[in-house]
Amino acid sequence: MKALLPTGDPATLVAPGEAEEPRSGPGQALVKVEAFSVNRGEILRLHGALPGVGMRPGKDIAGLVVQAAADGSGPRTGQRVVAHPPGGGWAEYAAVDTDRIAVLPDTVPTLTAAALPLAGLTALRLLRTAGSLAGRSLLVTGASGGVGHYVTELAVAAGADVTAVTATAPRGRRLAEFGATVVHDLADAGGPFDTVLESVGGPTTARALALLRPRGQLIWFGQASGEPAALDFFAFFGGPVSATLRHFSYEDFPEPYAADLALLVRLVAAGRLHPEIGHLADWSSTPSVLTALLNRAIPANAVLKVAA
Structure with missing residues (x-):
């Protein structure tokens, strides 16, 4: 599958490449990624300023479940979802633990949802x-x-x-x-x-x-x-x-990500929370978007669309 891979080069942090399509475990759903957002923390990790340099980035994704979890947990095949995997989401597909996924209602667009997780x-x-x-x-x-x-x-x-x-x-x-x-x-x-x-x-x-x-x-x-x-x-x-x-660390909480993601989705659906997308582009422009975000040239969230 196509994916954005770390380069180790500060001038171009990621580049398009090929990665093995993930195989989902019993408690994981396979998600076809349609959009993702990028975060400063991921950029700093790619730069080596935070632990995790070299790992495949991608913690904020939205898309379509193409294979439900084998253990019966989480969303069904064919449902649109937003998810917060620990990484690997800047790709065509991602295997995500079902306790990190929330189902999207018809009223919440996929591109909007991609700006929600982190x-x-x-x-x-x-x-x-x-x-x-x-x-x-x-x-x-x-x-x-x-x-x-x-x-x-x-x-x-x-x-x-x-x-x-x-x-x-x-x-x-x-x-x-x-x-x-x-x-x-x-x-x-x-x-x-x-x-x-x-x-x-x-x-x-x-x-x-x-x-x-x-x-x-x-x-x-x-x-x-x-x-x-x-x-x-x-x-x-x-x-x-x-x-x-x-x-403060947002990871240090007893509540599962899925429950809080579902709450965020409900707030958006009810018109009580409005994700702000400061930049929307095709994922081919991710390297330049990372530079702009690091330089604080993009307000709110940057969302990238994954080509079909």
């Missing part, structure tokens, strides 16, 4: 970690990315007073439509905030931490700037009292 799961679980949001103030840094769009819409709907930080006004327009207050510099964010969701890194982390109210919490879930965060813990003596700084 960013949607991260946003959903971030807000679950943050706790009750009704009447609480929430600051979201790096808010124009895929996670930021989902977090902002879900948090506003949950009753939070959301301030979203974006680099430019055009990137924040959709977030403002969701009901967030949009600023382009932390100096304009105001505060103090009950909770900060921080994904930029570098000096932004310390600046955002200083905007917490007493006993507030900062949840760190990314480093989009590529710069390590440097924190001076002596600064706590003149900053937020008893603040909590927490690292």
Whole structure:
């Protein structure tokens, strides 16, 4: 089958090639991939900045089940699905554990669903970690990315007073439509905030931490700037009292991916969640899309269509 394979070359991270068509295990469905989205974490792994360099990428896919799981679990043959495999999804076919798959209703397009898995799961679980949001103030840094769009819409709907930080006004327009207050510099964010969701890194982390109210919490879930965060813990003596700084991994949750994917799909179908696709193209353009996404030139999600 055709697949995008790692090259080891930072200038062109993946290239088209041939891979063996996967054979599904008893608890796996074989999915014909029709679209996938790409994520910064996968790009960093291809660059070698994160563990897993050399592995075949592809964690966000949507398509058609062409072979149901032999153990009877999961979707039936012929059903459209969205899935979150651990890798290998940038290909014509993927074998996926059924506890990582959700069925799509007719009202949710395949291309829309492809933008859901990693960013949607991260946003959903971030807000679950943050706790009750009704009447609480929430600051979201790096808010124009895929996670930021989902977090902002879900948090506003949950009753939070959301301030979203974006680099430019055009990137924040959709977030403002969701009901967030949009600023382009932390100096304009105001505060103090009950909770900060921080994904930029570098000096932004310390600046955002200083905007917490007493006993507030900062949840760190990314480093989009590529710069390590440097924190001076002596600064706590003149900053937020008893603040909590927490690292977050969307993988560290007891809920199966399938259940949370199904919840995201239901929210989309009900018109309560709107995946934002900042770039849509054929998968032949994946190398250039990876470069653009790494350079933060694409807002929200980038979705690639797999040729028939």
